[in-house]
Amino acid sequence: MKLFYITSGYRRPIDILDNALIKALIAAGYDTTFFLTNRRPLTELIPAIREHAPDLVITLCGPKSHLPITIVHQIRSLGFHTAVWFVDDPYAIDNALEVAAAYDTIFTIDSGCIPYYKAHGCKEVFHLPLGTDLDIFKPYPVHPSYSTDVCFIGTGYKNRLDTMQEMLHYLPPSTRVHLIGHFWEHVDWSRGVRPQLRSKWINFTETPRYFNGAKIVLNLHRSEDDRYLDKNRTGAPAHSINNRTFDISACQAFQLIDYRADLSTYYEPDKEIVGFQSPKEGAELIMHYLNQQEEREAIAARAIARTQREHTFLHRVDRLMSTLALV
Structure with a gap:
């Protein structure tokens, strides 16, 4: 499966999650193209997706989406499946609900939020908690x-x-x-x-x-x-x-x-x-x-x-x- 991953656009602490997810996708062996939104203009996004023709376009969303709804609609209109992982639920769910219905599939870090996404017209909603990066978090002696x-x-x-x-x-x-x-x-x-x-x-x-x-x-x-x-x-x-x-x-x-x-x-x-x-x-x-x-x-x-x-x-x-x- 070919994947196209769009980073959240945030710096700390959300960029740590971006990095961990990128490492995991590589380790899992998926053919993945990464679009770094804090390094490339969004005007280059649609051409890049067209060029790579992925089976799935996925992004991470922090307290507020850096990916405009119009772009998400455009990606879907080209026939690409879209998924988003909301990683600041339920604390920023008001912002998430403004964009969630634009995606095909929703993942939320909090199970308590699932009914709220479904009530706003999201049909495919799943609970997916965050994880940890064992390269960073591990036991070792300290000063x-x-x-x-x-x-x-x-x-x-x-x-x-x-x-x-x-x-x-x-x-x-x-x-x-x-x-x-x-x-x-x-x-x-x-x-x-x-x-x-x-x-x-x-x-x-x-x-x-x-x-x-x-x-x-x-x-x-x-x-x-x-x-x-x-x-x-x-x-x-x-x-x-x-x-x-x-x-x-x-x-x-x-x-x-x-x-x-x-x-x-x-x-x-x-x-x-x-x-x-x-x-x-x-x-x-x-x-x-x-x-x-x-x-x-x-x-x-x-x-x-x-x-x-x-x-x-x-x-x-x-x-x-x-x-x-x-x-």
């Missing part, structure tokens, strides 16, 4: 500066700020906590643990160093109704886990995650991953597992094995292509 009891990497959206502030209030003051990302400096940390903050974006090469240096890696999802981006006025629920779940597990790090409805589909709770449903429960689990090294390591070992078996981008490409073969 002592990355060593800590607990770490979290991510933007401090309101629900995360509130959860973390309450959680750290319950922990002993001696607990070493690293918080990496924007907005964490806006919290009053005078009660409970005072975390070490790094209020900046870090690139994908440094992220696994923190995962490998922490005894416990926290994974807090964004709220489905977060008002920072404010592009889920549709009200689509968040059921699925984020791609960071797979990245953390790929580093053989012990992961403590807030529950999502689909969690048990991908990892066995308390065997491969540990979940919590309130800040107090999260703090209690942190205190428990900080003193249980063997238990942490056993859970992390099972998690990396599951990830390597089922949750890489190569696995996602296989699932994507097998799904398309049936439609």
Whole structure:
């Protein structure tokens, strides 16, 4: 099968997903042409598709589509099958719904969004979670500066700020906590643990160093109704886990995650991953597992094995292509 892949047009962090998917398509052996939208003008896109005459044209879509609907319609009018993978659901689903019906086949990273796409006239809609890149996310020794009891990497959206502030209030003051990302400096940390903050974006090469240096890696999802981006006025629920779940597990790090409805589909709770449903429960689990090294390591070992078996981008490409073969 001949494929034509159009990149999302985004830089970080979506370009990391573009790169991982491109690597997976190459590794899977598909005859794929890549159109890099941040390096070539869109006026060259249709001629390039005509020249290569692919069986499938596929693109990745972040918070907002960089591919105009008129171009998608033009591609379909030429007889080429089109597919899009929306990778910021449900947080930007309002934007996604503006363009989704233009494509033949829709893939969404969150199962809770499927009914909303179908309600907007999309007939072929499938859940396809993101995966991890084992070339980047893997276990290895790190410098002592990355060593800590607990770490979290991510933007401090309101629900995360509130959860973390309450959680750290319950922990002993001696607990070493690293918080990496924007907005964490806006919290009053005078009660409970005072975390070490790094209020900046870090690139994908440094992220696994923190995962490998922490005894416990926290994974807090964004709220489905977060008002920072404010592009889920549709009200689509968040059921699925984020791609960071797979990245953390790929580093053989012990992961403590807030529950999502689909969690048990991908990892066995308390065997491969540990979940919590309130800040107090999260703090209690942190205190428990900080003193249980063997238990942490056993859970992390099972998690990396599951990830390597089922949750890489190569696995996602296989699932994507097998799904398309049936439609």
